[in-house]
Amino acid sequence: MEKKDIIQSFKDSFFTGLIALALFGPIVGLRTASKGEGLFITPQWGVVFVLVGLCILGRFLINLNSARKTEITFFSKFTSKFSALTEDKAKHFAITAILFAVVFPFLPFTDRYFMDVAIMILTYIMLGWGLNIVVGLAGLLDLGYVAFYAVGAYSYALIATTFGWSFWICLPLAGLFAAFFGILLGFPVLRLRGDYLAIVTLGFGEIIRIILINWYEVTNGPDGITGIPRPSFFGLPFKRSPDEGETSFHLFFNLEYSTMHRIIFLYYLILVLALITNYFTLKIRKLPVGRAWEALREDEIACKSLGVNPTNTKLTAFAIGAMFGGFAGSFFATRQAFISPESFTFIESAIIVAIVVLGGMGSQTGVVLASIFLIGITEMFRDLEQYRMIAFGGAMVLIMVFKPKGILANRKPTILMHGDKK
Amino acid sequence: MLKISNVETFYGKIQALRGVDLDVNDGEIVSLIGSNGAGKSTLLMTISGVNKAKRGNIVFKGENIENIQPHKIVDMGICQVPEGRRIFSRLTVEENLRLGAHANEKGKYFENDIKEVYDLFPVLSDRKTQRGGTLSGGEQQMLAIGRALMSKPKVLLLDEPSLGIAPKLVNQIFVSIKNINKEKNVTIFLVEQNAKKALELADRAYVLVNGKVTIKGPGQELLKNKDIQAAYLEGGAKN
Numbered sequence: 140m141e142k143k144d145i146i147q148s149f150k151d152s153f154f155t156g157l158i159a160l161a162l163f164g165p166i167v168g169l170r171t172a173s174k175g176e177g178l179f180i181t182p183q184w185g186v187v188f189v190l191v192g193l194c195i196l197g198r199f200l201i202n203l204n205s206a207r208k209t210e211i212t213f214f215s216k217f218t219s220k221f222s223a224l225t226e227d228k229a230k231h232f233a234i235t236a237i238l239f240a241v242v243f244p245f246l247p248f249t250d251r252y253f254m255d256v257a258i259m260i261l262t263y264i265m266l267g268w269g270l271n272i273v274v275g276l277a278g279l280l281d282l283g284y285v286a287f288y289a290v291g292a293y294s295y296a297l298i299a300t301t302f303g304w305s306f307w308i309c310l311p312l313a314g315l316f317a318a319f320f321g322i323l324l325g326f327p328v329l330r331l332r333g334d335y336l337a338i339v340t341l342g343f344g345e346i347i348r349i350i351l352i353n354w355y356e357v358t359n360g361p362d363g364i365t366g367i368p369r370p371s372f373f374g375l376p377f378k379r380s381p382d383e384g385e386t387s388f389h390l391f392f393n394l395e396y397s398t399m400h401r402i403i404f405l406y407y408l409i410l411v412l413a414l415i416t417n418y419f420t421l422k423i424r425k426l427p428v429g430r431a432w433e434a435l436r437e438d439e440i441a442c443k444s445l446g447v448n449p450t451n452t453k454l455t456a457f458a459i460g461a462m463f464g465g466f467a468g469s470f471f472a473t474r475q476a477f478i479s480p481e482s483f484t485f486i487e488s489a490i491i492v493a494i495v496v497l498g499g500m501g502s503q504t505g506v507v508l509a510s511i512f513l514i515g516i517t518e519m520f521r522d523l524e525q526y527r528m529i530a531f532g533g534a535m536v537l538i539m540v541f542k543p544k545g546i547l548a549n550r551k552p553t554i555l556m557h558g559d560k561k
Numbered sequence: 562m563l564k565i566s567n568v569e570t571f572y573g574k575i576q577a578l579r580g581v582d583l584d585v586n587d588g589e590i591v592s593l594i595g596s597n598g599a600g601k602s603t604l605l606m607t608i609s610g611v612n613k614a615k616r617g618n619i620v621f622k623g624e625n626i627e628n629i630q631p632h633k634i635v636d637m638g639i640c641q642v643p644e645g646r647r648i649f650s651r652l653t654v655e656e657n658l659r660l661g662a663h664a665n666e667k668g669k670y671f672e673n674d675i676k677e678v679y680d681l682f683p684v685l686s687d688r689k690t691q692r693g694g695t696l697s698g699g700e701q702q703m704l705a706i707g708r709a710l711m712s713k714p715k716v717l718l719l720d721e722p723s724l725g726i727a728p729k730l731v732n733q734i735f736v737s738i739k740n741i742n743k744e745k746n747v748t749i750f751l752v753e754q755n756a757k758k759a760l761e762l763a764d765r766a767y768v769l770v771n772g773k774v775t776i777k778g779p780g781q782e783l784l785k786n787k788d789i790q791a792a793y794l795e796g797g798a799k800n
Binding site: 427430431433434437438440441442443444445446447448449550552553 | 609610611630631632634635636640641642643647648649650651652653655656659660661663690692708709712
C-alpha cells in the first residue's frame with residue numbers, strides 16, 4: 140500500500156470521527172437525569188469518547204481494506220466463500236434448507252422460544268418473497284408493503300370474527316382483499332417510478348394504518364380486534380378440553396395435551412405458505428407475465444416498444460405481491476389472536492424492504508439468508524433490550540459494506556441450456 | 562402502408578414535430594436523416610405510440626393508429642428498435658428474445674422464430690445464456706433487432722442502429738437490415754445520423770430539419786444533392 144493511501148485513510152477516518160462526535164455528542168453525551176426537584180444534565184463524555192473512537196477505528200480498518208483492493212479480511216473472505224457456495228449449489232442448498240426446516244420442530248434442542256423465532260423468521264421470509272415480486276422482479280420500490288399485511292390481517296380477523304368461517308375460507312378471501320388493495324394502490328402510481336413511487340407507497344402504508352386507527356366502528360380503532368379464532372387442524376381444534384360434540388387434536392390422535400402442538404402446526408402452516416409463495420414466484424418468472432416484470436424493471440421504454448403492456452404488468456405485480464402480503468397477514472392474525480394498528484407501522488415495511496434489498500434484489504435465497512440474519516441477530520441480542528436495534532443496524536451496515544449489491548446479487552437466468560453447468 | 566400526415570408532437574410546451582408528412586410503402590426501405598434534435602427519434606416514438614401526436618394522422622394499413630396504445634400498435638405489426646438499443650441487460654440473450662415474442666401469440670411459434678433470428682445473427686446463438694449487458698455494442702444492436710423481429714413485424718422502425726458501434730460491425734448490421742427487408746419481406750423505416758450509409762441503403766429517403774421534412778426523394782438521388790452533401794455528408798460521416 141502506498142503512503143498516499145494511508146494519509147487519505149487517516150483524513151477520512153478523522154472526518155468520520157467528527158461526524159460521529161456531532162451525532163453522539165448530544166445524543167449520548169448529554170443525559171438528562173431527574174434529581175430532587177427538576178432535571179439536570181449529566182455529561183457522559185467517556186462513553187462518547189469510546190463510541191467516537193470505535194467509529195474512527197472501524198472506518199480506518201475499512202479504508203485499509205479497500206485500499207488493498209483485494210478482499211482479504213475475515214468477513215469478506217467468509218461472505219464471498221459463502222455466496223460462491225450458495226450460488227453454485229443453490230439447488231442443494233435449497234433442498235437442505237427445506238429439509239432442515241421440515242425436521243426443525245423435532246430436533247432435540249428446539250424449544251418453544253426457538254419455535255417462536257422460527258415462525259417469525261418464516262413470516263418475514265414470506266413477506267420478503269411477496270415483496271420480492273414487486274421490488275425484486277418488477278423493480279417497483281414499495282415502501283408501504285405493510286399496508287397489504289395489515290389489510291390481510293384485518294380482513295381475516297373481521298371475516299373470521301363476524302361470520303365464524305374457518306381459516307381455510309378466510310385465508311383466500313383475505314388474500315383477495317389485499318390483492319384488491321394492491322390494484323387500488325397500483326392505479327394512481329402507474330406513471331411513477333423510483334423515488335416518487337417510493338414516497339407515494341410510503342404514504343399509502345400510513346393511510347391504511349391511520350384508517351385502521353380511526354375507523355372505530357369497523358376496526359375497533361387502537362384497541363384492535365381480539366378473540367380471532369385460532370386455526371384448527373382440518374376441523375380439529377387445539378384445545379385442552381374441547382366443546383361438546385367436538386374432538387380436539389390431542390384426543391383424536393391420542394396424544395397428551397401440549398401447547399406445542401398448536402405452535403408446531405402454526406410453524407408448518409407458515410412454512411407451507413412461504414414455500415407456496417416461493418414456488419409461485421419461481422414458476423411465474425418463466426411465464427410471459429413474469430418475464431415482462433423483469434423487463435419492466437430493466438427498461439420501461441423498451442418494454443413499450445416491444446408490445447408489453449406496462450399498465451397490466453404493473454398492476455399484476457402489485458396485486459400478486461399484495462396477495463401474498465395478505466396471506467401472511469392472515470397468518471399473523473390467526474397466530475396472535477389479537478391485532479391492532481400498532482403491529483403495522485412503517486418500521487415493518489422498512490424491515491421487509493431491508494430484507495429484500497440486503498438479500499440481493501430478486502434473489503429468493505437471498506431473502507431467506509437476510510431474514511435469518513436480520514431477525515435472528517435482533518433476537519440473539521434480545522437481552523440488550525433497546526440496544527438490540529443497534530445490532531440490527533450493525534447487521535445492515537456489515538452487509539452493505541461487504542456485499543453492496545446484497546448477499547446474493549446475481550440473478551439466475553430463467554432459461555438454461557441442457558447440461559449447461561455455468 | 563404507413564402514412565404520416567401533418568403530425569405535430571410536443572414535449573410539454575416545446576414543439577418537437579412541426580407537421581411531418583411522410584409515407585412508407587410496402588416492402589420499401591425508407592431512411593430519415595437529420596441532425597441532432599431534429600425530431601427523428603420523436604417521430605419514431607410517435608409512430609410507436611409511446612409519444613402521442615397532438616395533431617395530425619398516422620395511418621397504418623388503412624387504420625388510424627395515432628390514438629392507439631403502444632402495445633396494441635406492436636400487435637398490429639409495427640415494432641421499434643429503440644435508440645441506444647435498450648437491451649434488458651440483466652436478462653439473458655434468450656430471455657430478451659422471448660420478450661420480443663411477447664406480442665406474437667405468446668410465443669406459439671417461438672422455436673421457429675428464434676431459429677430464424679439465430680440464423681440471421683449466429684453470434685447470438687453462441688451467447689444465448691449470456692446476460693444482455695455483457696454483449697458488445699454491435700452484438701447488443703443485433704440482439705435489439707432480433708428481439709424486435711420476434712414480434713413478426715410488418716414494419717420495423719430502426720432508431721440509429723449505427724450509434725456507438727465499431728465501423729466494421731456497422732457494415733454487417735446494414736447488410737442484415739437489407740437481408741431482413743429482402744428475404745423476410747419486412748418494410749424498414751430507418752432513422753440515422755450516419756447519412757451516407759442510410760442513403761445508400763434506402764429506396765427513398767427524407768431529411769428532417771427542426772421537426773419538418775425539408776427534402777425527399779430516392780436515396781441515390783439525395784446522395785448527389787448538393788445541400789445534403791454540404792450539411793450531412795462531407796463534414797461528419799465519411800466512413
